[in-house]
Amino acid sequence: MLIGDVARRSGVSARMLRHYETLGLVRPTGRTVGGYREYRDEDIRRIFHVESLRSLGLSLRQVGRALEDPDFTPSALVGDLIRWTEDRLERDRELLERLHTVDATTPSGWPDVLRIVELMQRLDSPSASRRQQAVLAPAEDVPVPLELLAAAVLTESDPNVAGALRWALVRAGGDAVASLAPGARSDDVDVRLRAVRAIAVMTGPEADAVLADALGDPAVTVRGRAALAMGSRGSAAAVPMLVAMVVEGTSDVEAAEVLGTLALDPAAADPIMAALAGELAAPGAAPAVRMRLVQALAEMPAPAALAVLRPLVHDGDRAVALTAAALVGVLDSGPPSSPGPA
Structure with missing residues (x-):
């Protein structure tokens, strides 16, 4: 042929x-x-x-x-080819995301495209201060696109930069929750936590729905952050997790404060007090756990807290008894009266 x-x-x-x-x-x-x-x-x-x-x-x-x-032998070479291909696909994925971000800004000309690319490069900087400056003071007054902010907040590990990104997301308006929601379903627990932290400062039924789903997250850090946010919004669904955080010592002070706010609602007070009292009376509860629970009672409305604290004044654990007695004395005295005229 x-x-x-x-x-x-x-x-x-x-x-x-x-x-x-x-x-x-x-x-x-x-x-x-x-x-x-x-x-x-x-x-x-x-x-x-x-x-x-x-x-x-x-x-x-x-x-x-x-x-x-x-x-x-093909095995080593095929293994190398797999790694090279995976690296190339990752680079292509990042490029595709960048192109989508640029497209979402609807640039009117190449100068707009170049400004957005510069902004993306600054947000990718190894310097945390430079990344923060890119969010707080965009070059040439170019607003940071919502999609770019959402992508950045899901990868940002510096707490100061992350805070600036969350602030910028709230100010950006638009459907920020929709941009962050995929992060709340990520396989990476750190990404899920960042997504929940960002959504926690947002309002609306979409944010509530994502946070409610996060209450069932397998990671205690994600569940806890969602519970704090939901509890602060008045949701009784967060109570079991908040009580568990007090027991486990995970952000227990913050959890107790949120429980105290929820307990101001008479409908929520009884379940909360019953849960705290039940944990205090649980067989084999560690002394440190019981002490955290007693301290959490200080955040509850006085009448409900006193009903649980008074019996504890005679508790077999001396530290618990002394703390309970001190709290009873404070709560019984009520708020300090205003000084009279001189």
């Missing part, structure tokens, strides 16, 4: 076939009477072998080695 026929049937151009011959990858084993290249069946098979290996991402040099070196 002549080179033109091979090119038509194989889909490999005649120019590429000549290149393969120059490299020694595929040499036609026959010649016609007139001296033209003639490809035989084994040559055609080798062409398809070359094309198959190229389709896996091998360079022509690697293809030649694979076909000629009897000691060549």
Whole structure:
């Protein structure tokens, strides 16, 4: 078969076939009477072998080695190809996200595109102060796009920069919750926590729905942050987690304060007090746990707290008894009276 026929049937151009011959990858084993290249069946098979290996991402040099070196084993090379391909896909994914971000700003000209790209580069800076400055003082008064803010807040580890990003997200308006919600479902617990922290400062039914889902998160840090946010919004659904945070000592002071605010509602007070009293009376409760629970009672409305604290004045744990007695004395005395006129 002549080179033109091979090119038509194989889909490999005649120019590429000549290149393969120059490299020694595929040499036609026959010649016609007139001296033209003639490809035989084994040559055609080798062409398809070359094309198959190229389709896996091998360079022509690697293809030649694979076909000629009897000691060549594919396992290591295939492993390298997998890693290279994964790296390339990650770079392509990042590029696609950047392009979507630029597109979302609806630039009117190339200067707008260049300003957004500069902003993205500043947000990617290894310097936390430079990233924070990019959020708080965008160059040339270019507003930071919502999508870019959301992506940045989900990856930001510096607490100061993260705070600035959350502030900027709230100010940006728009559907920030929708941009952050995928982060709340991420496989990465740190990303989920960052998403919940950001959504916690937002209002509306969409934010409430994401936070309610986060109460069931497998990570205690995410559940706790969602419970603090939901409790601060007056949701009784957060009570079990908030009580658990007091018991476990996870942001227990903050959790107790939120429980105290919730307990101002008479409908929520009884369940909260029952939960705290139940944990205090639980068999085998550690002294440190019982002490945190007693201290949490100081945040509750006085009448409800006193009903639980008074019996504890005679508790077998001296530290618990002394703390309970001190709190009873404070709560019984009521708020200090205003000084009279001189």
